[in-house]
Amino acid sequence: MCGIVGYIGNKPAYPxxxxxxxxxxYRGYDSAGISVIDDGKIKTFKxxxxxxxxxxxxxxxxxxxxIGIGHTRxxxxxxxxxxxxxxxxxxxGHFILIHNGIVENYARLKNKLIKRGxxxxxxxxxxxxxNLIEYIYLYGKISxxxxxxxxxxxxxxxYGLVIICADEPEQLIAARKGxxxxxxxxDGEYFIASDATPIVEHTxxxxxxxxxxxxxxxxxxxxxxxxxxxxxxxxxxxxDLDIGEINKGDFEHFMLKEIFEQPRSIQDTFxxxxxxxxxxxxxGGLHEVMPKLVNARRIIIIGCGTSWxxxxxxxxxxxxxxxIPVEVEYASEFRYxxxxxYVDDVVIAISQSGETADTLAAVNQAREAGALVxxxxxxxxxxxxxxxxxxxxxxxxxxxxxxxxxxxxxxVTVLTMMAMLIGRKxxxxxxxxxxxxxxxxxxxxxxxxxxxxxxxxxKKIAGLYVNSNNFIYLGRGYFFPVALEGALKxxxxxxxxxxxxxxxxxxxxxxxxxxxxxxxxxxxxKDDSYEKIVSNIQEVKAxxxxxxxxxxxGDKTISEIADHVFEVPSTLxxxxxxxxxxxxxxxxxxxAVMRGCNVDQPRNLAKSVTVE
Ligand code: G6P
Numbered sequence: 116m117c118g119i120v121g122y123i124g125n126k127p128a129y130p131x132x133x134x135x136x137x138x139x140x141y142r143g144y145d146s147a148g149i150s151v152i153d154d155g156k157i158k159t160f161k162x163x164x165x166x167x168x169x170x171x172x173x174x175x176x177x178x179x180x181x182i183g184i185g186h187t188r189x190x191x192x193x194x195x196x197x198x199x200x201x202x203x204x205x206x207x208g209h210f211i212l213i214h215n216g217i218v219e220n221y222a223r224l225k226n227k228l229i230k231r232g233x234x235x236x237x238x239x240x241x242x243x244x245x246n247l248i249e250y251i252y253l254y255g256k257i258s259x260x261x262x263x264x265x266x267x268x269x270x271x272x273x274y275g276l277v278i279i280c281a282d283e284p285e286q287l288i289a290a291r292k293g294x295x296x297x298x299x300x301x302d303g304e305y306f307i308a309s310d311a312t313p314i315v316e317h318t319x320x321x322x323x324x325x326x327x328x329x330x331x332x333x334x335x336x337x338x339x340x341x342x343x344x345x346x347x348x349x350x351x352x353x354x355d356l357d358i359g360e361i362n363k364g365d366f367e368h369f370m371l372k373e374i375f376e377q378p379r380s381i382q383d384t385f386x387x388x389x390x391x392x393x394x395x396x397x398x399g400g401l402h403e404v405m406p407k408l409v410n411a412r413r414i415i416i417i418g419c420g421t422s423w424x425x426x427x428x429x430x431x432x433x434x435x436x437x438x439i440p441v442e443v444e445y446a447s448e449f450r451y452x453x454x455x456x457y458v459d460d461v462v463i464a465i466s467q468s469g470e471t472a473d474t475l476a477a478v479n480q481a482r483e484a485g486a487l488v489x490x491x492x493x494x495x496x497x498x499x500x501x502x503x504x505x506x507x508x509x510x511x512x513x514x515x516x517x518x519x520x521x522x523x524x525x526x527v528t529v530l531t532m533m534a535m536l537i538g539r540k541x542x543x544x545x546x547x548x549x550x551x552x553x554x555x556x557x558x559x560x561x562x563x564x565x566x567x568x569x570x571x572x573x574k575k576i577a578g579l580y581v582n583s584n585n586f587i588y589l590g591r592g593y594f595f596p597v598a599l600e601g602a603l604k605x606x607x608x609x610x611x612x613x614x615x616x617x618x619x620x621x622x623x624x625x626x627x628x629x630x631x632x633x634x635x636x637x638x639x640x641k642d643d644s645y646e647k648i649v650s651n652i653q654e655v656k657a658x659x660x661x662x663x664x665x666x667x668x669g670d671k672t673i674s675e676i677a678d679h680v681f682e683v684p685s686t687l688x689x690x691x692x693x694x695x696x697x698x699x700x701x702x703x704x705x706x707a708v709m710r711g712c713n714v715d716q717p718r719n720l721a722k723s724v725t726v727e
Pocket of ligand 1: 519
């Protein structure tokens with residue numbers, strides 16, 4: 116969703132802001148803008164479209180200023196157009212600001228400001244914020260920093276903000292509540308951003324703002340305080356992010372790069388945690404909470420999008436290997452339905468970004484109810500990882516493609532390790548079986564390499580169905596969530612309507628859709644329900660449907676009935692989701708590319724959904 120960059124230092128701000136905005140493009144956005152303080156004047160340029168459109172818009176203007184802010188907007192209040200794009204100026208021009216998040220009480224604040232003579236030229240909640248700060252500043256005859264702090268006390272909602280005051284042009288003011296902000300510390304310069312990707316090329320020393328923090332930044336000083344004016348000591352951390360990880364390298368798209376990274380990212384997820392020699396799984400982030408986890412009355416797993424699909428696989432894993440009842444729920448539903456939460460429940464929140472608004476809110480709710488709340492996050496230091504009492508990082512590396520691929524397989528890898536470990540500690544998983552799992556887990560990267568070698572085959576099959584309007588994905592057991600994920604990947608990036616179903620449910624509706632124009636992707640490796648899925652395939656074929664089947668290498672039966680097969684090496688059933696999902700990711704990728712879609716930034720989607 117929206118992205119923020121800010122710069123204050125001795126270099127021209129404009130190129131740093133533009134390059135920063137390009138690094139944030141992966142989050143998804145529909146308009147962009149910048150403000151630079153040039154010769155004491157604030158110059159603002161903004162427009163609908165991409166950062167490259169903004170560059171064209173600015174062209175010919177020689178911006179030399181060394182202080183500035185930039186924003187990519189994902190529309191919430193008001194259409195994506197030039198006027199609603201950020202930065203937003205207050206009515207009398209004293210303040211200009213960029214904002215991530217949502218001001219929930221904006222309508223009330225707006226009405227009050229209208230009564231006090233303010234007029235509004237945009238539909239945004241951000242303009243309300245700019246005018247509120249200005250009103251308090253002028254009315255109270257106070258400093259910009261005081262006005263910002265006082266105004267924010269009146270705001271209900273979430274914000275990551277960077278503010279310029281025209282009367283105090285030597286500083287930037289940043290504030291956070293619910294929407295991340297990180298400040299990079301250079302030599303006589305500071306960088307501000309909504310995540311570390313625009314900062315890492317300049318410095319690795321960073322300070323993450325906490326909720327209710329306000330930062331006052333001049334070229335040579337960072338002052339941190341709370342919104343209530345209590346001084347804080349900035350906690351400087353070193354970024355664990357490599358610049359190479361946020362570049363596409365030789366790949367055409369981030370998504371393709373991330374699909375091909377999976378042998379390594381899965382290895383990174385279990386590296387140092389799984390030892391074949393000692394036959395152990397060690398998850399440091401769960402050490403302290405392990406007694407409670409092992410004795411949990413129930414596990415509730417929450418997430419959104421792809422993370423929710425990983426959670427579903429977690430349900431099968433925990434129930435099978437740890438014999439603990441599991442409920443899986445969309446974070447957005449969980450938080451609003453007054454769920455029954457017991458103090459001996461364990462709630463696991465899964466989130467790649469660690470910032471998804473609904474998941475974060477659900478985490479806080481579960482904590483208030485007294486449950487043990489754990490996180491499975493990819494982004495280190497993210498909101499959810501900080502709000503939880505323990506957890507496991509996925510260590511998949513930065514994921515830039517909006518459609519999640521390597522983060523998903525890393526999440527499933529973590530869930531697998533957790534289920535095995537808890538199952539072993541509960542004496543449900545015997546030593547031999549545990550040993551077998553550990554050894555098979557370690558073979559997965561090379562098996563994924565094998566699957567990736569068939570990329571041309573997936574591409575060829577993709578070419579046959581590039582003009583299809585609908586797809587159905589079917590799977591049973593562990594492969595039902597894989598079917599959901601396969602369908603989600605296709606609709607996210609190619610805009611083809613696709614639905615995932617448990618294969619047996621096909622007869623209760625989707626079968627009515629099957630005809631010679633309907634490709635049906637069936638995830639059917641050899642497992643206990645193999646015969647049943649073969650019957651499902653027969654049912655599709657009997658109605659003229661096209662079957663693309665993901666099968667275990669060497670499968671003869673399905674190869675004879677299906678139109679196309681994608682073979683995956685054999686592994687333990689519980690690990691097979693990690694293999695079977697790979698051809699589905701590549702199928703979606705190729706179809707989307709052939710349809711001319713923007714694979715890395717699909718329309719209307721955002722990488723990190725920081726509003727509910
Ligand atoms: C967005 C992204 C998805 C992601 C979902 C949950 O919809 O486009 O790829 O699965 O958010 O995000 P999270 O960061 O919480 O895993």
